[in-house]
Amino acid sequence: MLALTLAMFAGQPANATTTDSSDDPGMFQGPDGLERGMAEAKGGLGIRFDLQPGDEIKISDNKQLATVIAADGTELVRFDSPKVEGSEHAIFLYDDDVLTAEAANADGTPVVSAQGCPKASAISWGWTILWDGMVCVPFGIATGGVGGFMCGAAGSGVSSFVSWDKVCG
Numbered sequence: 001m002l003a004l005t006l007a008m009f010a011g012q013p014a015n016a017t018t019t020d021s022s023d024d025p026g027m028f029q030g031p032d033g034l035e036r037g038m039a040e041a042k043g044g045l046g047i048r049f050d051l052q053p054g055d056e057i058k059i060s061d062n063k064q065l066a067t068v069i070a071a072d073g074t075e076l077v078r079f080d081s082p083k084v085e086g087s088e089h090a091i092f093l094y095d096d097d098v099l100t101a102e103a104a105n106a107d108g109t110p111v112v113s114a115q116g117c118p119k120a121s122a123i124s125w126g127w128t129i130l131w132d133g134m135v136c137v138p139f140g141i142a143t144g145g146v147g148g149f150m151c152g153a154a155g156s157g158v159s160s161f162v163s164w165d166k167v168c169g
Contacts, residue, residue, distance in 0.1 A: 028077065030070045046100040057099060063091035063108055066099055087111070124159060131155035 026038045030052075037050035049057065054071025066079040082090040082101030091104040103111040132152055140148020 030076050031074055032070060032072065034070075036068070036076070041098045042100060046098045048098050050097075057094045059092050059094055063093070063104075066092040066094065127159055128155065131159075 027035050028038070029035050032052075034052045036052060036055065039048050039050070040046070041048035049068065051057075051068070052071060055076075056069050058067045058069055059065070060067075064081055066082075067075055068077040070076055079092065079099065082092050084090040084101050084103045087103035089104045089106055089108070090101045091108055091110065093100050093102055093110075105111060132155065136148045136151035136155065139151045140146075
């Protein structure tokens with residue numbers, strides 16, 4: 001399965017070789033003779049690295065190239081042009097020893113959705129509370145309850161058509 005994940009990430013050995021097939025298939029060796037490891041992460045959507053002290057992962061400024069570099073500066077493995085199914089553009093991100101490819105806008109910024117944006121949820125909740133409390137409650141009292149229901153439905157309808165996630169971009 002690691003081979004499939006590496007293929008998705010277009011991994012190319014630069015100065016690294018895989019260890020014997022009897023060993024862990026996620027292990028590779030640098031010219032320094034030391035072994036490093038790679039394993040699937042995030043359900044096959046990322047690669048977790050087990051590197052030697054001093055090794056690092058560098059992401060290019062345009063986030064289209066990720067490189068595993070040994071402590072002595074030797075390039076070991078290069079990952080080029082990330083791919084994300086269903087997205088025309090993608091970028092590499094590296095956090096907590098995991099390299100992932102994430103959907104991106106044409107300018108290279110990560111795609112943000114309302115589901116992934118706490119600020120959008122807070123604004124949506126704020127809208128609902130203010131609308132219901134300031135408009136619908138008084139309207140409902142004045143109309144014997146029927147107006148309050150219609151007012152709440154109208155506020156919900158307005159909220160559905162507003163792009164709250166724009167506050168996150």
